Amino acid sequence: MTRHQPSALTRSALIATAALAVGAAGAVTAPVATAATQPGTPKLNLIAATSAVTVDRWEGESGVYLDLGTYVTVDGGPLEFRVKRKSYNDPVIASQIIHSGGRTVSKSLPKGLVKDFSxxxxxLRISVSDQSGKKVAETKQTFCPNNRAGRIRPDAPGTSKYPESCSDNPFTLGGVWGVEKGWAAAASPGFASNEALDLQPGVYTAKVSVAKKYRDLFGMSAKSQSVKVTVRQGSDEGEGVAAGRHSTGAAGMSLKPAAQRPTGSAAVPAGAPKPDLRALPAYGIDISDGEDGDAPGKDYLAFSATVWNGGPSPLVVDGFRSPGKKKMDAYQYFYDANGKQVGYTPTGTMEWDPREGHQHWHFSDFASYRLLGADKKEIVRSGKEAFCLANTDAIDYTVKNANWHPNNTDLSTACGEETSVSVREVLDVGNGDTYSQSRPGQSFDVTNLPNGTYYIQVIANPDNRLKEQSTTNNVTYRKVVLGGTPGARTVTVPKYGRVDAP
Incomplete structure (x- = not known):
């Protein structure tokens, strides 16, 4: 796959047997926090959905990834946060939103408490002891309120209005976190490469508690939870790991594919809202010999890049295929504020990509990647010019009309099959489409380039085929410094404002 694989995908189905559920003893309940709060202020408690979990230690991995089945329950009012930064030169600012008596109150979290959008x-504080009672490991974990949330009471809202994950894209600009009243969210992020604990097969006890600063902030009880952990040896590395993002949430605005290609005169309606495609700086930058090793002796500059939609309208592109044709004719659609289609225009073509790791319909000329010299003149252009559009990353859910529950979040939901006669590809407001550049022909061949300063240029809508609100934010540059020698090239990536994401 050349698509960016986010860390929000967890292996919880494999590494833990815990699940938030109503057991034989009845519904999960939690004591009420003792702190005096105004009406509408959420009351938070830490619970354990099960007293025991089993996790696998897989061959080739440095340890186990603890998903202990602990949850944060919410009652009294929804738990909601808005997280934002003005620019990449500004710090991340987080506020708790309290809904009380028809009023909305914004309460700033302590300065520096939240540093990113994860x-x-x-x-969480987790202490692990062996059967003799000796402490053998301890770790801290980040809590994403959007993580694997579910109802704990039958009278709670049937669906959650909040997003289903927190963003791990280093260039995210705004986020919304939340748990509905009468719901609970998983306290553990599950599979995360920087949180593996080196536990050998055996039986342990994990003591889980909430850090004091958060207990004080939210008026939570100091009560901890204990969970028995059985570590067993797994043998098939990577078995069952998801290969792409999966959508499990309800859709926002319903935009169903047209049954046939549009008829009548094509027109871009005056005054109709349009998407605003914006390029983010490249990240995940490294030297590679090509993902499949099929170009030995070459050095490639690999990276990830995101183009996102700042709104206020989704980008909707349909492809229609005439019998026997290898390409589809592509059309961009326009909608009014109520989601009613009010126009369309031809916007190029879609083509089937049969290569391994692709095998889906690509919309041509969505973005372009180029390597520029220190003078910002083009040296190398990536061969990647066509894309399957999918909402892989939440970039700014605070913008107008942001869709917190996009439908097409992976390739299987967005990009069709070889035999498809039509395809709809959507990039929703507030969401980004991220691709990694790792294959020869897509990444930049830097084998014979001299050492020095270069820029990775990311361009959204390079040929202006798509109609947008603005094209002034379609280009970004990321500075890189090449070093080393052929076969042993190096790359140094300076910070981008406050963002230190090579």
Whole structure:
């Protein structure tokens, strides 16, 4: 796959047997926090959905990834946060939103508490002891309120209005976190490469608690939870790991594919809202010999890049195939504020990509990647010019009309099959489409380039085929410094404002 694989995908189905559920003893309940709060202020408690979990230690991995079945329950009012930064030169600012008596109150979280958009850092404290009672490991975990949330009471809202994950894209600009009243969210992020604990097969006890600073902030009880952990040896590395993002949530605005290609005169309606495609700086930058090793002796500059939609309208592109044709004719659609289609225009073509790791319909000329010299003149252009559009990353859910529950969040929901006669590809407001550039022909061949300063240029809508609100934010540059020698090239990536994401 050349698509970016986010860490929000967890292996909880494999590494833990815990699930939030109503057991034989009845519904999960939690004591009420003792702190005096105004009406509508959420009351939070830490619970354990089960007293025992089993996790696998897989061959080739450095340890186990603890998903202990602990949850944060919410009552009294919904738990909601808005997280934002003005620019990449500004810090991340987080506020708790309290809905009380028809009023909305914004309460700033302590300065510096939240540093990115992945959740509340250091929220959980976990201490692991062996059967003799000796402490053998301890760790801290981030709490994403959007993580694997579910109802704990039958009278709670049937669906959640909040997003289903927190963003791990280093260039995210705004986020919304939340748990509905009468719901609970998983306290553990599950599979995360920086949180593996080196536990050998055996039986342990994990003591789980909420850090004091968060207990004080939210008026939570100091009560901890204990969970028996059985570590067993797994043998098939990577078995069952998801290969792409999966959508499990309800859709926002319903935009169903047209049954046939549009008729009548094509027109871009005056005044109709349009998407605003914006390029983010490249990240995940490294030297590679090509994902499949099929170009030995070459050095490639690999990276990830995101184009996102700042709204206020979704980008909707339909492809229609004439019998026997290898390409589809593509059309961009326009909608009014109520989601009613009010126009369309031809916008190029879609083509089937049969290569391994692709095998889906690509919309041509969505973005372009180029390597520029220190003078910002083009040196190398990536061969990647066509894309399957999918909402892989939440970039800014605070913008107008942001869709917190996009439908097409992976390739299987967005990009059709070889035999498809039509395809709809959507990039929703507030969401981004991220691709990694790792294959020869897509990444930049830097084998014979001299050492020095270069820029990775990311361009959204490079040929202006798509109609947008603005094209002034379609280009970004990320500075890189090449070093080393052929076969042993190096790359140094300076910070981008406050963002230190090579």
């Amino acid at each position: 959740g509340l850092p250091g929220f």
